[in-house]
Amino acid sequence: MFLRASLPALLVVLGLPLASSAAGATLDARVATPAGKPVPGAVVVLEPLAGAVPAAKNRPHAVIEQRGAEFSPWVTVVQTGTAVDFPNNDTVRHHVYSFSQPKRFEIKLYAGKPGQPITFDKPGEVVIGCNIHDWMEAYVLVVESPYFGKTGPDGQVRIANLPAGRYRLQLWHPLQKAQAAASEIELAAAPARLNLVLDARAREPKPHTAIDQDSY
Numbered sequence: 242m243f244l245r246a247s248l249p250a251l252l253v254v255l256g257l258p259l260a261s262s263a264a265g266a267t268l269d270a271r272v273a274t275p276a277g278k279p280v281p282g283a284v285v286v287l288e289p290l291a292g293a294v295p296a297a298k299n300r301p302h303a304v305i306e307q308r309g310a311e312f313s314p315w316v317t318v319v320q321t322g323t324a325v326d327f328p329n330n331d332t333v334r335h336h337v338y339s340f341s342q343p344k345r346f347e348i349k350l351y352a353g354k355p356g357q358p359i360t361f362d363k364p365g366e367v368v369i370g371c372n373i374h375d376w377m378e379a380y381v382l383v384v385e386s387p388y389f390g391k392t393g394p395d396g397q398v399r400i401a402n403l404p405a406g407r408y409r410l411q412l413w414h415p416l417q418k419a420q421a422a423a424s425e426i427e428l429a430a431a432p433a434r435l436n437l438v439l440d441a442r443a444r445e446p447k448p449h450t451a452i453d454q455d456s457y
């Protein structure tokens with residue numbers, strides 16, 4: 242089930258047709274706190290400094306499921322115009338909503354898969370919650386560029402198939418203590434390695450209430 246949830250997101254992350262044989266540049270980055278602790282769930286976005294930013298291709302799609310009264314994944318990064326499904330894989334119903342300016346929406350109390358995905362059509366940070374379960378939260382970072390990635394549990398991220406050139410690099414995490422300054426990097430055919438520092442708090446799972454556990 243983890244694969245089912247993560248595969249569409251992976252296709253979006255690649256941002257290029259899988260059939261493409263053109264070998265592009267690759268960025269390998271490690272994101273850590275100032276104390277050197279890996280930061281999982283950090284987003285690295287690369288915006289090309291020259292040329293037009295390629296628009297989203299092939300109707301990009303992502304999935305944020307609900308399982309065990311939690312959203313999964315906790316952090317999702319998508320290109321502007323991406324449709325996101327919110328399948329409920331629990332036996333309890335959820336009521337998914339956001340009041341965030343780039344995408345206000347509501348999927349009223351439902352079980353199973355809602356009929357319509359939510360299309361994230363403006364860049365920015367969208368915080369998602371559930372009206373029934375206060376502890377449920379997910380974050381969607383909507384970006385104009387198709388070039389981005391998210392760090393795994395080890396704080397590592399790889400962004401592949403990048404056209405060579407100069408990029409503006411932006412780092413983001415839902416629990417960052419301050420917005421990191423953007424930097425510029427030049428990517429050529431040889432893989433690039435970067436150590437990035439972001440002061441972010443670790444995610445602490447919020448306790449589920451006793452009421453929910455009784456009805457779950």
Ligand SMILES: [Cu+2]
Nearest residue numbers: 335371373374
């Ligand atoms: Cu819920």
